[in-house]
Amino acid sequence: MDKVKVAAFFDKLAPDWDQNCKHDKDRIRRILDLAGVESNLAVLDVACGTGVLFPFYLERNVAKITGVDLSPRMIERAREKFNDPRIEFIAGDVEQLALSGFDRCVVYNALPHFEDSSRLIKTLSDALKPGGRLTIAHGESRDKINERHTHGASEVSLSLMPADELSLLFAPFFYVDVLVDGDIYAVSGIKK
Numbered sequence: 001m002d003k004v005k006v007a008a009f010f011d012k013l014a015p016d017w018d019q020n021c022k023h024d025k026d027r028i029r030r031i032l033d034l035a036g037v038e039s040n041l042a043v044l045d046v047a048c049g050t051g052v053l054f055p056f057y058l059e060r061n062v063a064k065i066t067g068v069d070l071s072p073r074m075i076e077r078a079r080e081k082f083n084d085p086r087i088e089f090i091a092g093d094v095e096q097l098a099l100s101g102f103d104r105c106v107v108y109n110a111l112p113h114f115e116d117s118s119r120l121i122k123t124l125s126d127a128l129k130p131g132g133r134l135t136i137a138h139g140e141s142r143d144k145i146n147e148r149h150t151h152g153a154s155e156v157s158l159s160l161m162p163a164d165e166l167s168l169l170f171a172p173f174f175y176v177d178v179l180v181d182g183d184i185y186a187v188s189g190i191k192k
Contacts, residue, residue, distance in 0.1 A: 001113075001115040001157075001158070003070060003093060005155060006070055006071075006113055007070045007071050007072070009153065009155075010049070010069070010070065010071035010073070010074050011071050011072065011073035011074070012073075014049075014050065014071060014073035014074045014076070014077050015073070015077070017049060017050050017074070017077065018050055018052075018077070018081075021052075023052055023139055024139055025056075027139045027183075027184050028052075028053065028056050028108075028139060029056065030184065031106075031108065031135070031137045031139065031184060031186055032053070032056055032057075032060065032106070034135060034137070034178045034180070034186050034188050035104055035106050035133060035135035035137070035186075035188055036104060036133050036135075036188075037056075037057060037060050037062065037104055037106070038060055038062075039060060039061040039062065039063075040061070040062070040063045041062050041063060041064075041103035041104055042062070042063055042064040042066070042101060042102050042103050042104070043057055043062050043064065043065050043066070043102065043103065043104045043105070043106065044066050044068065044099060044102040044104070044105040044106070044124070044127055044128075045057070045065060045066065045067045045068070045105075045106055045108070046068055046094050046105060046106070046107045046110065046120075046124065047068070047069055047070070047094075047107060047108070047109075047110030047113065048067030048068060048069050048074070048075075048078060049069055049071075049074045049077075049078070049109075049110075050074055050077040050078050050081060051067060051077075051078035051081055051082055051087075052108070052109075053106065053108055054067065054078070054081075054082055054084075054087060058084065058086070062086065063086065064086050064087075064088070065086055065087045065088070066087075066088045066090065066099070066102070067087065067088070067089050067090065068090045068091075068092060068094045068097065068099075069090075069091060070091075070092070070093055070094075070113075071091070072091040074091075075089050075090070075091040076091075094120075094123065094124075095114075095119060095120060095123050099126075099127040100126065100127055100129075101127075101129060102127050102128050102129065102132055103128070103129060103132050103133070104128075104132060104133050104134075104135070105124045105127060105128055105132065105133070105134045105135070106135050106137070107120075107124070107134075107135070107136045107137070108137055108138070108139070109137075109138050109139060109145075111136050111138070111160060111166075112145065112146075112149050112153075112157035112158050112159065112160050113153075113157050113158075115158065117161070117166065117169050118169050121134065121169050121170060121173060121174075122172075122173065125173035125174065125191055128191045129191070130191060131190060131191060132190070132191045133188060133189065133190050133191070134170070134173075134174055134188065134189060134191070135178070135186060135187070135188035136166065136186070136187050136188075137180075137184065137185060137186040137187075137188075138160065138184060138185040138186075139184055140183075140184065140185070141181075141182065141183055141184070141185065142160045142162065142163070142181060142185050145160045145185065146159050146160055160185065162181055163179050163180060163181035163185055163186070163187050164179060164181070166187045167179055167187050167189075170187060170189045173189075173191060173192060174189030174190060174191055174192060175189050175190045175192060176188070176189035177189060177190065
């Protein structure tokens with residue numbers, strides 16, 4: 001998958017992203033509960049888009065949010081929406097950045113846009129402190145995500161694998177203690 005094409009795809013969608021994408025607040029809160037996001041933690045939000053999760057992190061009084069997205073236009077929109085000293089914005093490829101020192105890492109509604117899930121998980125493991133937690137999640141079922149990507153984003157996405165398959169990719173780096181493959185999708189584990 002060509003990362004330039006992925007960035008261009010999301011750059012084009014960025015101006016209308018918030019109006020066109022609806023997110024279930026209760027499902028987001030449930031995912032962040034599973035992710036162990038709580039006060040005074042440093043959170044890395046991978047493929048943060050326009051900052052969909054930022055208000056939910058802030059209501060939990062996190063110490064720091066670092067939002068990374070491949071799309072400069074998505075980061076631009078996030079910057080326009082949020083002016084909080086706890087938020088850092090990075091337009092770039094998370095797999096090419098040297099990030100470290102995070103308590104939590106969340107990849108929300110984005111895994112199909114990464115070509116190599118194993119490489120991504122290894123990179124994010126390196127960004128976490130010992131005992132940190134990685135959570136990869138979607139606010140809808142795997143079937144809904146796969147159907148949407150087949151019809152609208154097939155050139156810039158892969159199928160979302162079953163959660164138990166993803167947990168096997170976590171296993172070398174994380175103790176997986178969350179596995180949900182139903183109305184939402186979530187795999188989460190603590191760094192070994």
